[in-house]
Amino acid sequence: MTTEAQPQTPHLPSSVAMIRVLGLIAMIAGLLVVLVYQYTDPIIKEKERLALGKAVLKVIPGIDQDKATRISFMLDPDGLVRLDETTAGEANLFAVYDEAGSLAGIALQGAARGYQDVVRILYGYKPDCECIVGLTIMKSTDTPGMGDKKAVEGDVKFMANFEALFAKLTADKRSVAHPIETVKHGTKTDPWQVDAMSGATITSRAIGNGLRESTGELLPLIAQHLPEIEVIK
Amino acid sequence: MANRPQPQKPITMDTFLRGLWQENPVFVMLLGLCPTLAVTNTTFNAIGMGLATAFVLFGSSALVSLLRNVIPKQVRIASYIVIIATFVTIVDYAIHALSLELYNALGAFIQLIVANCVILGRAESYASRHRITKSLVNALGIGAGFTFALVCLGSVREILGSGTLLGFPIFGDTFQPWVVMILPPGGFFVASAWLLLFAWLKERKQRKAEEQEEVIHATG
Numbered sequence: 001m002t003t004e005a006q007p008q009t010p011h012l013p014s015s016v017a018m019i020r021v022l023g024l025i026a027m028i029a030g031l032l033v034v035l036v037y038q039y040t041d042p043i044i045k046e047k048e049r050l051a052l053g054k055a056v057l058k059v060i061p062g063i064d065q066d067k068a069t070r071i072s073f074m075l076d077p078d079g080l081v082r083l084d085e086t087t088a089g090e091a092n093l094f095a096v097y098d099e100a101g102s103l104a105g106i107a108l109q110g111a112a113r114g115y116q117d118v119v120r121i122l123y124g125y126k127p128d129c130e131c132i133v134g135l136t137i138m139k140s141t142d143t144p145g146m147g148d149k150k151a152v153e154g155d156v157k158f159m160a161n162f163e164a165l166f167a168k169l170t171a172d173k174r175s176v177a178h179p180i181e182t183v184k185h186g187t188k189t190d191p192w193q194v195d196a197m198s199g200a201t202i203t204s205r206a207i208g209n210g211l212r213e214s215t216g217e218l219l220p221l222i223a224q225h226l227p228e229i230e231v232i233k
Numbered sequence: 234m235a236n237r238p239q240p241q242k243p244i245t246m247d248t249f250l251r252g253l254w255q256e257n258p259v260f261v262m263l264l265g266l267c268p269t270l271a272v273t274n275t276t277f278n279a280i281g282m283g284l285a286t287a288f289v290l291f292g293s294s295a296l297v298s299l300l301r302n303v304i305p306k307q308v309r310i311a312s313y314i315v316i317i318a319t320f321v322t323i324v325d326y327a328i329h330a331l332s333l334e335l336y337n338a339l340g341a342f343i344q345l346i347v348a349n350c351v352i353l354g355r356a357e358s359y360a361s362r363h364r365i366t367k368s369l370v371n372a373l374g375i376g377a378g379f380t381f382a383l384v385c386l387g388s389v390r391e392i393l394g395s396g397t398l399l400g401f402p403i404f405g406d407t408f409q410p411w412v413v414m415i416l417p418p419g420g421f422f423v424a425s426a427w428l429l430l431f432a433w434l435k436e437r438k439q440r441k442a443e444e445q446e447e448v449i450h451a452t453g
Contacts, residue, residue, distance in 0.1 A: 013305045021304055025312050028296070029319035036323045040330040047333055117340070141340050144274045144415045145395060 052122075052138075056094045059124030059134035060105035067099035073229070075218060080225040093218065095229050103230045105133060108218055110210030115142040119206040123162065125219070127226055132165035132180075132211065140203065147203030158197045158204065166191035167215050173223040176215050182208030244367050252374025258351040259382035259424075260431040265351040269383060270420035272342050276399050279387025280380065281335045285324045285343060287376025290352050292320040294372035297360040304361070313356040314347070321347045351379060382427075389423050390414045 057065045072083040072091035083091050094107040106127065111120045119142065124134035137149040145151055153159060168177045178192040182205045188195035194211070196204035222229070258264045268286070273279045296316045297304075304312045325343045329336045336343070346352070355375055360368040392398055394415030396408040413419050 013307070018305050018308045021300075022308055022312065022315075025300070025304075025315050029315050032319050033322050036326050040326040043330040044326070047330065051333055139337050141337070145410065145412050 055122050055136050056107040060096045063104045069097045071095050110214035112206040112209035114206035115202040117141045121210050130168040135162040142203045147200040161194045180212040248370045249374040253378040257378040265349045268342050273387040274415040275391045276387040279383040283380025283383040289320040290376045291372045293317045294360040294368045297356045298365040298368035301361045318347045
């Protein structure tokens with residue numbers, strides 16, 4: 001009588017053992033991530049707040065940065081809400097007042113799709129001249145040396161577009177009279193046009209589009225609530 | 234359970250140096266080339282990405298090595314990925330808290346460290362088979378090697394493409410930056426030049442060893 005050799009099956013750990021190990025690893029991962037998040041979150045928020053504050057003062061020219069006061073607001077079609085420690089909400093309008101308490105300018109945010117990713121901008125608006133008086137890049141991952149923050153802000157000719165860019169409203173204050181547009185380098189003819197940077201047309205267009213969308217949405221609302229913004233101090 | 238224990242060789246200086254030179258992840262193993270080419274347009278970004286990757290490598294190697302005897306073989310890759318993703322999330326928060334400028338410059342490439350094959354490769358081929366001290370020394374070597382390679386690329390690209398090193402101008406005002414070097418094609422040009430240099434050095438070393446051997450045979 002012959003006995004057939006039984007095939008050897010590899011030893012498999014039970015499902016419970018595998019689930020237990022994966023659960024243990026997930027628990028360690030969760031603990032580490034939460035601890036680091038809790039430690040870094042206030043630091044990140046404070047850094048972002050400081051960076052935004054610095055940028056807001058940068059886009060309003062002619063003010064003493066040490067004596068200026070900044071107040072954040074949330075502005076939408078439902079109304080204007082002043083934000084402070086007791087009010088929650090995401091600010092989209094930053095009013096800057098000089099040392100006498102008069103409104104020196106308003107900083108607004110804009111964003112549009114660039115070459116690599118969304119280009120985020122912050123620009124200064126003066127209600128008395130109805131024009132854009134300054135601009136800074138908050139985030140741009142476009143081509144280094146051409147469309148990044150350093151290259152854009154270092155291009156003196158391009159930045160000259162935003163010294164007094166026309167953003168007047170129509171007589172009924174319901175829309176922008178001439179929406180901002182980006183034109184090919186060297187072909188600017190009207191005061192509401194942005195003369196593109198040579199070699200970085202897509203980034204220039206993104207900045208122009210961001211300005212057009214943001215001004216189109218916010219400037220009519222600002223005109224509606226201007227008395228509240230001006231006297232809020 | 235996981236892996237069969239293997240005889241462990243003692244830790245030597247070579248355990249660290251292999252990652253830096255003989256087994257350099259970029260110049261020798263050609264691993265992790267995506268961040269190598271993408272974020273090395275400045276030396277600062279290269280140092281940031283190199284150190285971030287080294288930290289993830291160090292942390293994940295430590296945890297994989299510590300848990301190597303309890304992780305079942307069948308779920309090892311899932312476990313390694315969770316461990317690596319944990320350290321990537323930690324480094325993401327840390328960079329965001331340390332420097333907004335660096336965080337914005339590196340962009341999505343910080344999160345993409347999780348897919349860097351240098352790290353998963355080390356976890357699978359080294360940390361899961363060696364004791365923690367040896368795994369850590371090896372991870373330090375590989376991390377240093379990766380950072381070294383990124384700095385090699387970043388410095389050359391920044392010097393040629395912007396005329397600066399770590400942001401400081403090193404040529405006169407008359408220097409015309411070679412912008413292509415900080416664009417994606419520049420990454421390929423500079424990487425291939427470094428690879429050529431490494432291949433030439435390796436070949437020269439082999440040739441010298443062969444010549445020495447011939448001399449020994451001829452005289453002996």
